Amino acid sequence: MTNSFHIVVCASTVPDPLQTLEPVTGPAGPTLKNEMMLPAVLDPWAACALYEAAALAAKHTGSKVWLVSLGPKAKLQQVMMTVAQKVPFELVAIDGPLGGFTDAHSTAAALAETIAAIPGLDCGKLLLFGGWESASRGAGVTMQVVGERLGIADQFQGVDQINVKEDGSFEILERVEGGKHQVSECAGAPAVLGWATGNLAEPPNRPQVGMANMRGVMPAIQKAKSVKLDANGLSYASVALPKQQRETRVVRDMPEDEIAREIVAWIAE
Amino acid sequence: MEKLLVLTHVDESGALSKASLEAVAAGVESAKELGASLTIGIVGAQTDAAARQVAGAKARVLTVAGEEFAQSRYASDVAACEALVRAAEATLVFAPAGSRFNRVVPGVAYRLGGVADTHITALGAGEKLEVTRWFYRQRVEAALRRETRPWFLLLETGTRDPFSAADGDTKAERVEVTLPELRSKVVGIRAPKQGEETIRPDAKILFVAGAGWTKKQADGQVHATEAETLILGFLHAADASLGSSKSLVDQSGENQEVLKFMTHMNQVGQTGATPRHPKGLSTCCHGEEPHVVGWRFVNERRAVNLDPNCGWARGKADVLYVADAFKVVAKVNELLLAK
Numbered sequence: 001m002t003n004s005f006h007i008v009v010c011a012s013t014v015p016d017p018l019q020t021l022e023p024v025t026g027p028a029g030p031t032l033k034n035e036m037m038l039p040a041v042l043d044p045w046a047a048c049a050l051y052e053a054a055a056l057a058a059k060h061t062g063s064k065v066w067l068v069s070l071g072p073k074a075k076l077q078q079v080m081m082t083v084a085q086k087v088p089f090e091l092v093a094i095d096g097p098l099g100g101f102t103d104a105h106s107t108a109a110a111l112a113e114t115i116a117a118i119p120g121l122d123c124g125k126l127l128l129f130g131g132w133e134s135a136s137r138g139a140g141v142t143m144q145v146v147g148e149r150l151g152i153a154d155q156f157q158g159v160d161q162i163n164v165k166e167d168g169s170f171e172i173l174e175r176v177e178g179g180k181h182q183v184s185e186c187a188g189a190p191a192v193l194g195w196a197t198g199n200l201a202e203p204p205n206r207p208q209v210g211m212a213n214m215r216g217v218m219p220a221i222q223k224a225k226s227v228k229l230d231a232n233g234l235s236y237a238s239v240a241l242p243k244q245q246r247e248t249r250v251v252r253d254m255p256e257d258e259i260a261r262e263i264v265a266w267i268a269e
Numbered sequence: 270m271e272k273l274l275v276l277t278h279v280d281e282s283g284a285l286s287k288a289s290l291e292a293v294a295a296g297v298e299s300a301k302e303l304g305a306s307l308t309i310g311i312v313g314a315q316t317d318a319a320a321r322q323v324a325g326a327k328a329r330v331l332t333v334a335g336e337e338f339a340q341s342r343y344a345s346d347v348a349a350c351e352a353l354v355r356a357a358e359a360t361l362v363f364a365p366a367g368s369r370f371n372r373v374v375p376g377v378a379y380r381l382g383g384v385a386d387t388h389i390t391a392l393g394a395g396e397k398l399e400v401t402r403w404f405y406r407q408r409v410e411a412a413l414r415r416e417t418r419p420w421f422l423l424l425e426t427g428t429r430d431p432f433s434a435a436d437g438d439t440k441a442e443r444v445e446v447t448l449p450e451l452r453s454k455v456v457g458i459r460a461p462k463q464g465e466e467t468i469r470p471d472a473k474i475l476f477v478a479g480a481g482w483t484k485k486q487a488d489g490q491v492h493a494t495e496a497e498t499l500i501l502g503f504l505h506a507a508d509a510s511l512g513s514s515k516s517l518v519d520q521s522g523e524n525q526e527v528l529k530f531m532t533h534m535n536q537v538g539q540t541g542a543t544p545r546h547p548k549g550l551s552t553c554c555h556g557e558e559p560h561v562v563g564w565r566f567v568n569e570r571r572a573v574n575l576d577p578n579c580g581w582a583r584g585k586a587d588v589l590y591v592a593d594a595f596k597v598v599a600k601v602n603e604l605l606l607a608k
Binding site: 135140157182184238247256266 | 403459460461535536
C-alpha cells in the first residue's frame, strides 16, 4: 500500500486503576490526595489508540506516530519508562497540571496548539487518535475540541476498527447503543478517531524499541513547554467519594438448589 | 434570564428516542425551576412526528430536517446543532448522552465559544444551575457549576423518567443549514445476529461473568464450552444483558480459553461500561475497586463466588452466595425454563 499517515496520539497519564483514590481540596481546587505519589499508567483507552496507531503505521510505509502527552514532567518520565518499551513513537511532551478536575476545553487548546507546531507534520495525512474518554475526567470532550481547533470535520468516537483501502479512504467501526457498531466510510485523512478498546492486545515489551524511543523521550520531556490551564468558568461545589459500603449477607453452606430458588425468586420480584 | 434549548434527534422509527424524551423532561423541569425560556430542537430526516410528541411541553420547537440529517455523522450533526443553538440563542443546552450527541456536542460548544460537560447524572437548580457527574470512572462524584455560556450538558440516560404527554399539534419552525462538503457517510450498522445479542441496555438484570468461568475447576479441567452454554442459557432464560470483567475479555487476546461470544464491548468496570440495570448477578468475579465501578448504577446486587472473603463482593453486593457458579447457574436455568 502506498498510503502513509501522520498519526498523532493524544494520551494523558492516570492513576493506576488499582490505587485507592481520595479527593481533597488543594490551593487550585479539587485534587487527589498524594496525587503525585500515586503510581500512574498511560490512560487505558488512549493506550489502545497508541497500539492501533503503531499497528496502522507498521502497515503503511512512510507513516509516523507522535505521542502527545500533557502532564507533570516527573509523571511523564515515570509512565514513559514503560510505554516506550511497547511501540515506536516520537514523544511530544507538554508540562502541565495532572488530574481529572482540570477543564477539558483548556486541555484541548494546549494540545491543539502543540500539535499544530509539530515540525514536519502534514495535516493532509493527519489521523488524530486518542481515547474516546479519559479514565480521569471521563468527559469525552477533548478529542472533538482538538479536532475542531485543527479544522478537522470528520470525527469518529468509540472507534474499535479502521480498515484503510487502496485509495486512502477508510471504513470505521464506532460503538453505538446495544452492543452494535456503526459502519462509516471516510474519504481519507484528516480525521479524528477517539478509540474505545480496538482489537489489539497490549504489545509485549521490546527492549530494542525501548532503547530507540528513549533516545527521544528524555530530551522531549526536558524541553516540554509549560502550560497553565484556564478553568473556563468551572467551579466545584463538592467532590466526594460515594457511600458504597453495603451490608452483605454472606450465605454459606446453602445447597445449590436452594440458592437457585432464591435467585429465581429475586429475579421475578 | 437563561434560554434553555433541549437538543433531540429522531431515531430509526421516526420518533424521539427514550433518551431524547428524558432530556425533554429534564428541560421542562429545569426551565420551570430556573425561570428560563424553553426551546426544543429536533434533528432528523423527518421531524413532524417528533414535534407532535413534544407538543405538550409548551415549548418553542425548532427543527433541522432532511435526508442528510438521517445519518449519525459528525459533519452534518455538528452543523445542525450549531444552527439550532444559534436560532434559539441558547445559554443552556441539554442533550441526551447517546452515541450520536456524545460525538458532536463538544464540537458544537467549541464553535459557539461555549463549554460542554458530559455524563450529567443530576441537575440541581437553585439560584444557579449545579450539575453532578462522576470522575475517575465513577469513583469520585462531584457537583459543579459554570459561569461560561453557552453551557452544554449531555445528560446520562436512565437518570429520569421520559417526557410523556399526549401527542398534539405544534408550530415547528424549520431552521435551514448549509452543509460543508461531506467526506464521510454512514453505510450501515453491524450487529450480532438475531438471537445472539448479549448486550441489552433495557434488560432488568445484568449478568456479570468473571474470569473464574474459564479457570480450572474442581476436576482440574477447564470447562469453557459448558460455561458458554450455561451463560447463554441464563441470558436467554432471564432476558439478561451480559457484562464481563476485564480479565475475562482480555483472555481472547492472550490465547487462553475464551468464551466465544464475549468481546470488549461486554466489559464493565474501570475500562469498560457502567451500565444501568435494576439488578445485577455477578458470577466468578474477584477483584476490588475496578469492578465496583461497573456496578455503580446497578441497584440490587447479588454474587456467586467460591471465596467467602472476596473483596469484591463483601460490602459491594447485597447477597454473596458462597457456591460453585457452574452448579448454581445450571439450577437457575432449569427453574427459569420450567416457569
